[in-house]
Amino acid sequence: MGLIVQKFGGTSVGSVEKILNVSNRVIEEKQRGNDVVVVVSAMGKSTDSLVALAREMAKQPSQREMDMLLTTGEQVTISLLTMALQEKGYHAVSFTGWQAGIQTESIYGNARITHIETTKLKKHLKEGKIVVVAGFQGITDEGEITTLGRGGSDTTAVALAAALRANKCDIYTDVPGVFTTDPRYVNTARKLDGISYDEMLELANLGAGVLHPRAVEFAKNYEVTLEVRSSTELTAGTLIEEESPMEQNLIVRGIAFEDQMTRVTVCGLSSGLTTLSTIFTTLANENINVDIIIQSVTNTSETSISFSVKTECCSRTVKVLEKYKDVLNYKQIETENCLAKVSIVGSGMISNPGVAAKMFAVLADNNIQVKMVSTSEIKVSTVIHENDMVKAVEALHDAFELSKITVESK
């Protein structure tokens, strides 16, 4: 007997049939004797249709009105799911973000949750009801509707689990869990039974895509045990918690990768103290997300800075740099497209020197040239040519023996 928060994303509630399927997953949990809070996203492509409508009204709709518009999506899903649960004889009740007491900052489109007022939800849970909450949305102190930005429903679920001191937060998705690497590319990819918050954070940030980094961070801070699992298959998923004792001997836990990267190099900068901050403040002010950054000092008076961006941002990045050429005071810009980032992640790395060296050796053995490198305590990222990406991932997956199950599965 406990409290479980379940989250179902847009693809899991994309049609009437899928919502009926979700209602079964909810009922199974309820029948196990648990209290259940369900967080749902908008139905499949409904957000896209709303965005398309908005674009017909205005070139750049105000973010406040976009939030007003988009939050209707989850409101539709919560009512439909609740109807389905009621039709099957269960007491259920739906709440929008504001009704569920999800308070946020006064920022439209990308607000953070500041507080959850749980009195109402607790009352309904106590009455034995299944509580269905709209993900992705909240309310400011002034009564304005806000959205939480990308991965918002994950964040709603984790935040509710933290506020209600739930035993677990289950993130249902269209894959059976977190894999050692993307199974669509590497057929020996293996589902992980467990993974730590930090490892998941690195994987999430590196584009593994199953879970939003913000939600993982929230879960880590509030020690919410997460499970990423399939909304259609009745199998155990991947547990994400502080320690992952069952696989703790694994040095490398997973491999993340991402294509369509571009390297931008700003050459001939004066190597002053403020050069780095000036260049990246300028880019941040223009909302350009920079990934890996490398600075190489070639001689005492000059320096080059390389960084990677998504290829779609490349031309905008170059434009911004050219606009501020006088301020930044550089000689020229070089760009290289068709790159990919491949990263190995694992908390065992900290105590195992030579992991990065082994990675470089594997890549070299496969004739793959490394163009950029970036490391953290639990990950090593390399930037290579896009055409080498899958070959690199397969070789690393083999070399670090990720397809082997080293411990008993639960």
Add this chain to the structure above:
Amino acid sequence: MGLIVQKFGGTSVGSVEKILNVSNRVIEEKQRGNDVVVVVSAMGKSTDSLVALAREMAKQPSQREMDMLLTTGEQVTISLLTMALQEKGYHAVSFTGWQAGIQTESIYGNARITHIETTKLKKHLKEGKIVVVAGFQGITDEGEITTLGRGGSDTTAVALAAALRANKCDIYTDVPGVFTTDPRYVNTARKLDGISYDEMLELANLGAGVLHPRAVEFAKNYEVTLEVRSSTELTAGTLIEEESPMEQNLIVRGIAFEDQMTRVTVCGLSSGLTTLSTIFTTLANENINVDIIIQSVTNTSETSISFSVKTECCSRTVKVLEKYKDVLNYKQIETENCLAKVSIVGSGMISNPGVAAKMFAVLADNNIQVKMVSTSEIKVSTVIHENDMVKAVEALHDAFELSKITVESK
């Protein structure tokens, strides 16, 4: 300089183009120097699609969840219209029913407005903004979302006009105003410049359809001047206010009609004191709406009661009566289908005896048999055969000279 509340119904906001058209009507009013509050319904058929979705989830979805679902419809419209207004350079802001302070009873699907907390709206109006409010919806004291039932957006508009002490409430619709009778049937039908609340109430109740009776009642109680006008044509509509001095000499103001009526007669009832109340309480409990009621005592111990219902309710009505035959203690039931109701309405009738007599004479002259009659201070309704309906309306429209303009148009 004043405050105008504008209301646009579902057909007026049924597409992107129509919402853009509405934004022009709003801007014209703003440019005249007025403060503007706009109330909108859900886009065209969007409510129907949501209802269809609900029916796929449950045979009889709970009314609370239906309200949760349906209120998303207006929320979509308010955000889209506000985007359109902002795109054209106007300061505008949208509010859902609960944000606009529209408090209602704790009844789902058909709540009445109890109070409007106007502080927020007044603040935004004072800042010069166009305020766009979702019609049809409100919030209970417990923070539950409710809807106002049929004609709810009309009611929202009138209630806001009353609470904000607006100078006028303009109800924009797909017809140019209130007509002496339905112009689709009678080509001499004429748009009225003005009409009183009571006359409009009778016409609204009699199926004229342009304005919901509840909204008219609200307007009468709070002395809100209404104008029913076209959302596409730039012409004056019909003013609805306490007195209609410009046409006050007209005895009959309009003719309403409605087909698909059925007469049900319950014969051989014992003529006790409680007979009437028993029979109609029974029908009301089963949600059967009865229109005209006639009781005729044939001898001292027995009585017959006739009443009219919509034909679609006929078989259900008969079933209910048969179910309670023992309690009601009648001999038999007779029904007559294919009937129509034709009513003349006008506040001048009170002081003009003989209006009903003239109506009957006109019908008799046209060989139209009257099957039922019902009168109020400002209307006379007759039930006749469906096939005679249009002929009756045309003859009455002529006889009471409704196509003549008796006063100068404004």
